[in-house]
Amino acid sequence: MPNVEHTFSVIVNTTDRAASLKILLQALEHQSYPHFEVIVVVGPTHDNTLDILKEYEGRLRILHCPVANLSVSRNIGLRAARGEIVAYIDDDAVPSRNWLLQLNRIFANPLIAATGGVVYLVHPAHSAVQHRLGIISALAEQYDVRSGLLDKLPTTGAERFWTMRMMGTNMAYRRSALLAIGGFEEFYEWVYDDADVALRLAAAGFGVYPVQEAPVYHVPASSRNREVFTYNGRWWIQTKAAVYFSIRNGRAFGVPSKDILRRIAYFVHGHLVWNADLFRRKKISLSQFLKASALEVKGALSGAAKAFSTPTSTDKSVENSHPLPNDPIQPFLNNASGTQGSIDPVTGRRPSVRLVEPPLRIALLSFNYPPERYEGVGRSTNMLAKGLFELGHTVHVLTHGSRETVSFYDGAYVHRVPYRLDRYMHYRRLSKVHHLLNYSHAVHERLYRLRLNDDIQIVDTPLWLTDGFVTAVSGMLPVVVRPVTAQRQIAELQHQRDDDLRLVGEIEEELLRHAQFIVANSHATVRALRQVYNLTDKMKQIDVIPYGIEAVEESETRPFPFHEPPTKLTVLYVGRLEKRKGVADLFQAIPKVLRIVPHVEFIIAGADNSEADGFKRKTGLSYPAYFRKRYPECAASVQFLGEVSEERLQTLYQSCHLFVAPSLYESFGLIYLEAMNYAKPVIGCRAGGIPEVVDDGVTGRLVDPESPEQLAEAMAALLQSPRTLYEYGVAGRQRLLDRFTHIHMARGFAQVYRRVLAETAAMAQSQPTPV
Amino acid sequence: MKRPVTVADILNSVEFELLQHSLMQDDVSEGIQRLRTYQARARVELFGQAKSPSFEDVVNAQFNANEMMTTLIQVMNERLEALRQEVRQAAYLKQHASSTLDSQPNWEPLSNQPLDLNEAQIYAFEFALPASTEMSDRANALKALAESIQDASTDVEIEVRQSQLPIIGGLLHRIRRALHELVLFYTNKVVRRQAQVNDAYNVVLQELVALNRAQAQEIAQLRWHLQRLTAPGAQNDQASNG
Structure with a gap:
């Protein structure tokens, strides 16, 4: 594929979510891809959104949407966009660092007109994969999370039109393609706008191809339509949109009327049953139940009525703001963007430190991690993450979990990595080695994606459980090892000798040999390394940085x-x-x-x-x-x-x-x-x-x-x-x-990371370029 | 007798799994090349000069090669399935194309002003057939794979060094030869069975590539047809032609 650098218009549609918007704008400063402008379309807002936007005067464009309707707002942004690609992101989400870089790479394929990446829900209490490689039918049947292209495919012969779709929180289009199909259908005031566009683009012969990369981290905030993580919401708007969607698209794609009717009945019935269930479980009162049920029916009827009449049109004043297509974009990033410190996407907290150099992007590994497990390594890793965040660096922690999630906890993105024992089968009789290798490989694959999407520069692994072993062997990223009491030492202290433990000790030794640098927590650890592993040749690459903890008040x-x-x-x-x-x-x-x-x-x-x-x-x-x-x-x-x-x-x-x-x-x-x-x-x-x-x-x-x-x-x-x-x-x-303190510790580690990165860069430069 | 597992074995396994991982990230033809390289390396490691591989080493190497081929087929199958979806989608559209266009809601215009989409931009999306060189590269890679499989299918021959020891040298040579023959009896049995598996892989890969090519062409035609239908003025053209 040719290496094309498209210009992007990042469009943010917002109403009454000033706090979230502020976090997003600060996070956009970290984008690695520079060729983008930001357009904020402000709805009928009542909070301090405009005050926040004033801080960015001259760096972004502010447009106004007179109505609280997401599709109208999206179209206003689309018309004003000057970039070749329009990328939509919700005001309560933050993008991965290489978000635009990855999207740009995908658009290098001229056949692709629409794409979007994964959406992770990063709320500490509600973390989940919210959207990945979603698909939808002309009757609004959908799967939002699929593990790959072959997962949950509609069966052959099911006479529906199915297409891949993106989620509105993370979607990008060729501006020309989106305009060619008339932009967003403005009847969708809240949901189904994204799915409808995907369906129409696919129907018009444009390539719709969401991907597993370019993630966006979503921290859902409440809005006029729903109170987040509660049952309170204007769910009937969803019903109205679904009915409208099914009738319009079902008819357009030749689905028989009885199938459309059956689908609508199924959807409305589902919502009514859900309401009844909430009432039975005493989550809502009788009056709320009756009101919600009546609104559901009303929503369905108004959706159906609208589907058979003419569509809505846009506001004339919006149309007049249409720009010249060849206007250059106003880049959002400025000279100070590169040294902006990291930000907590949930609370919006940002360390008060002023950085001189660009912040580091670090992956810390620890099999156990708070708040699920507090033990020595997990706790010290947690303190290190916290300290590094306070110094302005971006930290990703990879730890074990039963399912894939990402949350934000104590200053770091915490990636839960599940693993299955489906590799390294010939070591299955050596239980410790088998588990260790499989987990380490799962971590490596996750790091591979993190390097692509979040531009991780360096990996820091404890010696305990050797999480970073496969990555160190692969040479994909520089690896720093934090040795603690080693398995080999424990085996000797407790007089345990078997093949499994012997090999774990040898894996520890190999990890130390492959590491770019070793940071011991005490001089005693250095002595132990000499005795237990005979690492005399590595002594120049060892430093001692004591652990630290957060001082209580x-x-x-x-x-x-x-x-x-x-x-x-x-x-x-x-x-x-x-x-x-x-x-x-x-x-x-x-x-x-x-x-x-x-x-x-x-x-x-x-x-x-x-x-x-x-x-x-x-x-x-x-x-x-x-x-x-x-x-x-x-x-x-x-x-x-x-x-x-x-x-x-x-x-x-x-x-x-x-x-x-x-x-x-x-x-x-x-x-x-x-x-x-x-x-x-x-x-x-x-x-x-x-x-x-x-x-x-x-x-x-x-x-x-x-x-x-x-x-x-x-x-x-x-x-x-x-x-x-x-x-x-x-x-x-x-x-x-x-x-x-954890700040003392983090400061020491940050110095080591910079030193290792400088040495790695120097080594890469000194190596001859392959012909 | 089984020898104890060493850390060198573990490092080899990690390297193999990393190779598998990169195979899944790579283009299929490049993946095939990697598989070939692996086969060649394994052959040198097992049967190179002064090597005497254990039965377990030979079987492990073959299992690894099988794994890699399975990965390749899995990747190709995934891509084919994606293509099949597109074909299904396009066929559906073709079937309903006229009714779709007639019954489409008024998606046109956000306004009365002309949309800033000119013809050049539309045709920027025009589908091009996969370049013929790309296809022939893939075919060549496949041919190379078939040859490499054929090479690997031949029986392993006996290689016993003559002992230089006086008096008992001859006896030692005979004992060694007998032992090697025993190992080779079993090894060749496995190798022959593997050759059958390799042939089956080859047939599947050939079919997948042929199917891939046919579907790519069909998609290209359908896309072209659809873009003609949906391009501005297409309906007018159709009407005037009709």
Whole structure:
């Protein structure tokens, strides 16, 4: 296909949705394709839409639509458009960065007159694929989401005219083609306008070809027609449009009258049944039910009546605004567009940082991710995403999910990646390897699309579960690896040796070898990398950036009240109950502490992992059951909470008086920071990265690993000294603010990403061009 | 005896799956070329000098080749199905064309002003037949594939190096030869069956390409016919001709 650069007119039709419109205009600044103008057609608005548009004076054109009718508004935009292609986007959506670039690529095929990409619903609570490769018949039967061209095809011989269609939120046309069929049918004031145009274009012999690329992220906002995510809406307008659509197009395409009638009856009946169901479930009142049913019938009748009479015409004043076809477009982007920071498409929040360089576009990988799963890697990835967003960068997180969705959470687009075990079948007997490879490949395919559509520059993967392994091997994008405690280390600590684990260790090693850069969270991790993986040749490409967390407000901290010490003290342990976390040492220490300081309660929060680490096999008991059996006299002073929610966990950190986690090894120890955040003193072991977080004798105490006596002594000493509990806590909080916030971490990572990108670009330049 | 899986095996598998992925993104003829390259590479890896592949290696390579061919056929089938849809659509329109135009609502004009669509713009959409070179490229690629399949269909021959050891050299050679013959007996059995599968693939691909070509031509004719019908003044022309 020839490389043609079309000019685009992006048309936005808006009424009373100023907040959403503002987000869209800010997001359009990030478009990678520069040859486009923006036309905003404002309906009879009552909010501050015009004030917002004033900020863009000279960069976009503002037109007025006197009526609240989407098709009329779309036609006004169409007539004013100067671009060869008109692209429509809803005012409550934001485009992917390469949206126009991808559409332009598709229009390089001269046979295609209409196209549109995927629409993702990105609301955090209602994420879904809203539209992909939709099809519709002349009787308004439709499938909005299909997995591919062969999915949900109408059966051969079904005598209907079917065509592919786009969704109004994301559709683009050759201006000439759209004008050739007379633009949008103005009877459709809200829905079916997009489907009707697709059908008429196809009937006129123009190519209608929606694609899986060029996504738009949709955050539905309420309008005069519906209150979003509720049952309140003027649904009868839909019925009116559907009836009109079926009669007009059914007749035009030679569908027998009885089929048209049957379809209309089916549609209206469906809406009436839905209303009745809502009433039965007490979602709407009796009067609402009766009113809605009457309106449905009225809508159907008015749709039918209109279908048999002449169509509506446009307003004369709109027609007079018709431009000269060869006027050049007024480009929307300006010099400042390139350094605009990212924006939260749901709340419209934008970090206040002023960027000097263009923001980065980063993909972070993490198999588990909040709010579904809070665990070490997911949590640190979440903090990194949040920090990078605060610095103005665009972040996409790829995590596991049972179905494909995209949501926006904590400053990042979160892509849920499902996977099936249908590849790498010859490793199916090695369960861990089989899962790992299949998931990593699914992630790679998603990254492939993200690179196309959102222009991702760099991938950042944890070593844990090696999500980025396939991408690193493919060389598609530069990959930065965040090593944490590796599977190989854990296998050695827990004396587990089998083929599956051995290979996972080797995959980890390969991922490290293929990585462009390695960012360790502590010097201990670097040492471990040297010992466990023998990565001497990679040492120049390793940097240490400690993890960081978001500091809570000062008012939420609870330093120890040493003037009025409480009568009962609480010691908190957080972590899985397993050997590596030192839980057995804690069990041995507890009776010793209780003998010295009896008014102490131990709270143990975390899932029991006795099966996985082999403890249950040896003792026949879970960790809590073992403790109760072994130390029955202490059972009343120890609470085992199991896995707790994130909210509960924060409350536990806030309310405890001392935090203890005697892990035999932690690559870093995020849990200590969590406690320090609330001004709590902490006790850990001189192992792994813990000494880099806990300053012994300043913010807490460090003891030798696997030394229950030292642990008991340190706990008892601290619990008997209220002033020390206070001082350590306050010092810990200050240490966190000075060194360990998520902003500190994100700043360090952003520097690494820029360095890697510069090196990759330099390498690409130095390589000879293939002849 | 099965040898333990190594990370080199895993890296090979990843590379193979990546190749499959790129096959699905590529044009069909380029995909066929990639498949050919893979076959050639696999052949060198398995039967090159001083190589003694295990039975499992040979079978794995053949399964991979099958996978790639299946992917190719799947891609072609998907495209054909899309074309078939267009043909069905166009046939439907052709059947109802006159009634469609007569009964069409007044879609014309948003206004009385002339639409800014001139003839040149309409004819910018005129359908062109797929370039003949494109077709012949595809045919050539297919022919090359058929040849490569034929090459691969021949039996694997025995290659046993003569042992240089004194006295027991002859005996060693005989034992080696007997063992190799046993392996080859089974390998050739698989290879022959694979040759049959390859032939079947070849026939399917030939049919798909022929069908593809016929449908592309039919679509071109139908499009041309439709554009004539829907172009401004077409109805007048028809009336005057009639």
